[in-house]
Amino acid sequence: xxxxxxxxxxxxxxxxxxxxxxxxxxxxxxxxxxxxxxxxxxxxxxxxxxxxxxxxxxxxxxxxxxxxxxxxxxxxxxxxxxxxxxxxxxxxxxxxxxxxxxxxxxxxxxxxxxxxxxxxxxxxxxxxxxxxxxxxxxxxxxxxxxxxxxxxxxxxxxxxxxxxxxxxxxxxxxxxxxxxxxxxxxxxxxxxxxxxxxxxxxxxxxxxxxxxxxxxxxxxxxxxxxxxxxxxxxxxxxxxxxxxxxxxxxxxxxxxxxxxxxxxxxxxxxxxxxxxxxxxxxxxxxxxxxxxxxxxxxxxxxxxxxxxxxxxxxxxxxxxxxxxxxxxxxxxxxxxxxxxxxxxxxxxxxxxxxxxxxxxxxxxxxxxxxxxxxxxxxxxxxxxxxxxxxxxxxxxxxxxxxxxxxxxxxxxxxxxxxxxxxxxxxxxxxxxxxxxxxxxxxxxxxxxxxxxxxxxxxxxxxxxxxxxxxxxxxxxxxxxxxxxxxxxxxx
Amino acid sequence: xxxxxxxxxxxxxxxxxxxxxxxxxxxxxxxxxxxxxxxxxxxxxxxxxxxxxxxxxxxxxxxxxxxxxxxxxxxxxxxxxxxxxxxxxxxxxxxxxxxxxxxxxxxxxxxxxxxxxxxxxxxxxxxxxxxxxxxxxxxxxxxxxxxxxxxxxxxxxxxxxxxxxxxxxxxxxxxxxxxxxxxxxxxxxxxxxxxxxxxxxxxxxxxxxxxxxxxxxxxxxxxxxxxxxxxxxxxxxxxxxxxxxxxxxxxxxxxxxxxxxxxxxxxxxxxxxxxxxxxxxxxxxxxxxxxxxxxxxxxxxxxxxxxxxxxxxxxxxxxxxxxxxxxxxxxxxxxxxxxxxxxxxxxxxxxxxxxxxxxxxxxxxxxxxxxxxxxxxxxxxxxxxxxxxxxxxxxxxxxxxxxxxxxxxxxxxxxxxxxxxxxxxxxxxxxxxxxxxxxxxxxxxxxxxxxxxxxxxxxxxxxxxxxxxxxxxxxxxxxxxxxxxxxxxxx
Numbered sequence: 001x002x003x004x005x006x007x008x009x010x011x012x013x014x015x016x017x018x019x020x021x022x023x024x025x026x027x028x029x030x031x032x033x034x035x036x037x038x039x040x041x042x043x044x045x046x047x048x049x050x051x052x053x054x055x056x057x058x059x060x061x062x063x064x065x066x067x068x069x070x071x072x073x074x075x076x077x078x079x080x081x082x083x084x085x086x087x088x089x090x091x092x093x094x095x096x097x098x099x100x101x102x103x104x105x106x107x108x109x110x111x112x113x114x115x116x117x118x119x120x121x122x123x124x125x126x127x128x129x130x131x132x133x134x135x136x137x138x139x140x141x142x143x144x145x146x147x148x149x150x151x152x153x154x155x156x157x158x159x160x161x162x163x164x165x166x167x168x169x170x171x172x173x174x175x176x177x178x179x180x181x182x183x184x185x186x187x188x189x190x191x192x193x194x195x196x197x198x199x200x201x202x203x204x205x206x207x208x209x210x211x212x213x214x215x216x217x218x219x220x221x222x223x224x225x226x227x228x229x230x231x232x233x234x235x236x237x238x239x240x241x242x243x244x245x246x247x248x249x250x251x252x253x254x255x256x257x258x259x260x261x262x263x264x265x266x267x268x269x270x271x272x273x274x275x276x277x278x279x280x281x282x283x284x285x286x287x288x289x290x291x292x293x294x295x296x297x298x299x300x301x302x303x304x305x306x307x308x309x310x311x312x313x314x315x316x317x318x319x320x321x322x323x324x325x326x327x328x329x330x331x332x333x334x335x336x337x338x339x340x341x342x343x344x345x346x347x348x349x350x351x352x353x354x355x356x357x358x359x360x361x362x363x364x365x366x367x368x369x370x371x372x373x374x375x376x377x378x379x380x381x382x383x384x385x386x387x388x389x390x391x392x393x394x395x396x397x398x399x400x401x402x403x404x405x406x407x408x409x410x411x412x413x414x415x416x417x418x419x420x421x422x423x424x425x426x427x428x429x430x431x432x433x434x435x436x437x438x439x440x441x442x443x444x445x446x447x448x449x450x451x452x453x454x455x456x457x458x459x460x461x462x463x464x465x466x467x468x469x470x471x472x473x474x475x476x477x478x479x480x481x482x483x484x485x486x487x488x489x490x491x
Numbered sequence: 492x493x494x495x496x497x498x499x500x501x502x503x504x505x506x507x508x509x510x511x512x513x514x515x516x517x518x519x520x521x522x523x524x525x526x527x528x529x530x531x532x533x534x535x536x537x538x539x540x541x542x543x544x545x546x547x548x549x550x551x552x553x554x555x556x557x558x559x560x561x562x563x564x565x566x567x568x569x570x571x572x573x574x575x576x577x578x579x580x581x582x583x584x585x586x587x588x589x590x591x592x593x594x595x596x597x598x599x600x601x602x603x604x605x606x607x608x609x610x611x612x613x614x615x616x617x618x619x620x621x622x623x624x625x626x627x628x629x630x631x632x633x634x635x636x637x638x639x640x641x642x643x644x645x646x647x648x649x650x651x652x653x654x655x656x657x658x659x660x661x662x663x664x665x666x667x668x669x670x671x672x673x674x675x676x677x678x679x680x681x682x683x684x685x686x687x688x689x690x691x692x693x694x695x696x697x698x699x700x701x702x703x704x705x706x707x708x709x710x711x712x713x714x715x716x717x718x719x720x721x722x723x724x725x726x727x728x729x730x731x732x733x734x735x736x737x738x739x740x741x742x743x744x745x746x747x748x749x750x751x752x753x754x755x756x757x758x759x760x761x762x763x764x765x766x767x768x769x770x771x772x773x774x775x776x777x778x779x780x781x782x783x784x785x786x787x788x789x790x791x792x793x794x795x796x797x798x799x800x801x802x803x804x805x806x807x808x809x810x811x812x813x814x815x816x817x818x819x820x821x822x823x824x825x826x827x828x829x830x831x832x833x834x835x836x837x838x839x840x841x842x843x844x845x846x847x848x849x850x851x852x853x854x855x856x857x858x859x860x861x862x863x864x865x866x867x868x869x870x871x872x873x874x875x876x877x878x879x880x881x882x883x884x885x886x887x888x889x890x891x892x893x894x895x896x897x898x899x900x901x902x903x904x905x906x907x908x909x910x911x912x913x914x915x916x917x918x919x920x921x922x923x924x925x926x927x928x929x930x931x932x933x934x935x936x937x938x939x940x941x942x943x944x945x946x947x948x949x950x951x952x953x954x955x956x957x958x959x960x961x962x963x964x965x966x967x968x969x970x971x972x973x974x975x976x977x978x979x980x981x982x
Contacts, residue, residue: 027622027625029557029558029618029621029622030562030565030618030621030622031558031560031561031562031609031618034558034559034560035558036555036556036557036558036622037555037556038555039553039554039555039637042553042554042555042556043553043554045556046554062530062533062534063530063533063534063537064527064528064529064530064533065527065528065533065536065660066520066527067520067522067525067526067527067658068525068611068642068644068658069522069525069581069658070522071521071522072588072597073596074521075588075597076596076597082588082597086587086588086589086597087587087588087589088586088587089586089587089588090560090583090585090586090609091583091584091585091586091587091588091599092581092582092583092584092611093582093583093584093585093599094581094582094584095579095580095581095582095646096577096578096579096580096582096646097563097566097573097577097578097580097582097610098577098578105564105567106563106566106567106573106577108582108584108608117599118522118581119588120559120583120611127520127521127522130520130521131518131520131521131527134518140833146530150642151559151641151642153559155586155587167558167559167560169556342631
């Protein structure tokens with residue numbers, strides 16, 4: 001089944017890049033580091049958006065929209081924030097082009113220089129908290145539970161489709177609360193919303209945890225995260241939710257009158273997931289034949305491919321196919337019926353395998369005669385003939401089975417690739433030979449974390465919320481450790 | 492019923508600005524010309540998006556996403572395009588900030604200057620056609636029917652919330668076709684999709700037409716448009732759909748092999764509507780008490796406000812209200828039940844009037860006793876008591892009635908404010924005293940159009956598709972005129 005794809009064993013990174021382009025998910029554009037998300041890739045992103053948006057609204061959040069540009073001075077107001085983002089941002093300095101006087105083409109019009117430079121948002125805390133100052137006066141105005149779907153720009157030097165691009169799409173939630181406790185509950189809630197979504201829709205198991213101080217978001221007091229494990233043994237941070245304390249409220253002077261009429265600073269959270277999730281989806285389930293999509297997110301859950309040699313056969317096959325399509329749709333199944341005559345069935349089989357459609361139904365003249373259809377599963381690459389009268393119920397059953405099978409496979413892979421180690425030697429050995437998550441004791445210092453990172457490229461992915469909390473001895477320094485944390489090489 | 496709103500008669504423009512802010516639709520941000528779309532305003536925009544997106548998909552279009560940035564050189568490739576947009580664009584010149592050496596704060600890092608400047612997209616034809624070159628090889632790849640929901644930036648000098656902002660949200664469709672005829676059909680189809688949407692959901696009647704040469708989109712051979720009339724007698728362009736010929740295909744070298752294997756340039760269209768539609772919605776229906784929303788677009792079609800003096804009354808009223816909310820929701824009605832005890836019923840009545848909720852239901856202890864509710868219509872400001880058992884059917888009936896009443900009112904207003912004139916004197920007189928659309932003969936020259944515009948500020952809004960096509964004499968030049976066109980002062 002040659003898809004002209006490099007195999008994962010040959011070169012995982014090359015396999016990924018080829019798959020993204022060949023399955024029509026995304027491609028590089030003429031703009032350095034910026035991708036074009038192609039219609040099929042975007043359709044998956046739309047499903048991610050729709051489900052998350054529903055979950056955000058169910059937990060009381062509303063959408064709004066804030067400016068793309070952030071005045072330079074806003075950045076400087078929160079010290080760690082500017083350190084985190086100033087080194088990789090797109091700066092707008094002028095607002096006009098003109099024809100060059102020497103006729104050499106279009107140039108920047110130097111007479112149209114901005115008084116203050118504008119930064120293309122890398123994240124929106126500063127512009128949003130500048131706005132919240134106007135929205136919050138009294139405890140009655142709290143909590144503010146707001147989300148934004150937007151594009152952001154971070155000037156990354158090395159980019160990869162979906163995983164790290166200069167511009168990417170994301171959602172960013174920004175909430176304001178009257179108490180520290182309420183903000184902490186919100187930050188934790190959103191981590192849980194993310195893990196629910198990623199596990200139940202994307203079929204990607206995640207570890208929920210908190211980041212160490214050095215891995216926290218610029219300006220956060222606590223960063224909650226969900227970490228997934230890819231097929232090559234590297235971890236991928238799939239979503240983060242930050243408890244920001246009163247840092248932004250103080251930087252932007254956002255106070256409220258409490259019930260006693262006393263002025264207090266507001267407590268904040270922010271949380272986000274991005275088109276990076278597409279990378280996690282691909283690298284969790286796909287194989288050497290192409291993409292494998294979980295039914296809950298697949299734009300087309302089922303594709304029907306007609307098989308025929310002449311017009312008469314075509315008509316008979318189409319009649320059965322169209323009826324089946326209708327029946328499936330009436331049961332809420334997303335079905336595509338590909339009756340294009342510009343492409344042969346074999347080509348289509350290949351195409352939908354490459355694009356990861358969970359179930360393929362082939363219907364030929366013999367099937368029409370016998371009252372059967374051929375059902376092919378993308379996840380197991382198995383086929384069976386099914387009685388036409390049973391197809392609808394069989395399809396629904398299989399879609400559920402595929403969804404849970406994908407999750408189980410990924411879960412088992414992660415279990416096999418999570419290793420508890422007792423020494424630094426063992427740590428380095430596991431990291432080299434097997435990869436995956438490594439659960440190890442750490443003395444809690446930034447110094448040790450940094451040295452392990454420099455020597456092995458492994459970082460602390462998180463301090464897991466569930467997991468072993470018995471104290472021990474740091475594998476690196478031999479100093480006391482409060483509990484085990486999770487290390488891995490990461491995307 | 493003081494809403495602290497300036498009345499429309501006092502100062503229409505001031506009324507508009509106040510209404511947008513007070514009804515929680517949008518507000519100015521700290522970034523020049525960029526607005527914050529507040530949650531309530533954004534909820535309306537989300538409804539606009541959802542309906543349009545459905546209509547686009549039903550007509551065979553798919554969504555995709557293209558980069559925010561456009562390299563400067565792309566711009567120069569289509570001559571009229573660069574003329575149209577170069578004078579008002581945000582230019583990214585650097586990709587890093589740093590701490591100033593003299594300690595004066597954060598400054599642009601001059602060592603991080605881009606080799607080629609990037610323009611923040613004012614529209615995406617150039618970056619998209621640069622991509623289409625890779626996507627189109629054969630007639631089998633056509634048509635390409637793609638839409639993008641995005642933010643765009645045009646450096647407007649005078650901005651107004653929703654109507655003209657530096658950054659705005661929009662959708663832009665970009666299609667590629669094998670034949671001229673097919674592209675023309677597409678451009679016309681999308682104008683019709685827009686007029687269907689604007690008339691049936693926004694309840695705003697529009698005139699469909701084509702633009703004169705001087706009013707066309709930069710790079711288009713034909714611009715189809717829909718034009719609406721606002722309450723102050725000024726026109727507002729609500730959507731445009733462009734037939735681009737082969738201009739962009741030639742500029743970006745996009746060719747395909749036709750069925751005979753011969754290379755041909757592709758034919759193009761583009762079409763868009765933006766957050767400007769929010770302005771049209773507001774200025775068509777709203778009154779001195781605030782926003783008036785058509786039920787088909789209102790985030791909340793019905794609000795239930797409980798009226799009570801003590802806990803016992805509250806419990807009884809809530810029980811009835813919650814049952815009613817459930818009944819209405821099961822019928823697909825969007826209902827909000829506002830049982831906050833931080834605000835009095837009178838305050839809530841005012842609030843929902845200001846926010847344009849089509850129907851308000853008041854339920855007090857006496858209603859519970861008598862088995863009635865009070866139903867108040869936002870459009871007519873009339874109230875009636877309705878038997879509780881009839882409420883659901885009455886609500887559904889009224890929502891339909893309000894929707895068609897709003898359309899009818901706007902339609903009648905437009906009919907009264909569309910005047911056929913025979914002379915330039917009459918033209919100027921009508922423009923001064925009455926405003927609105929003026930149907931007049933025009934000689935078809937750019938010169939006459941320009942002189943009328945300079946003298947009166949009225950522009951040709953469109954050459955209507957339906958309407959009087961008898962020839963006549965130009966009101967300005969006295970030269971022959973092929974047919975009447977529609978003039979107006981415009982937003």
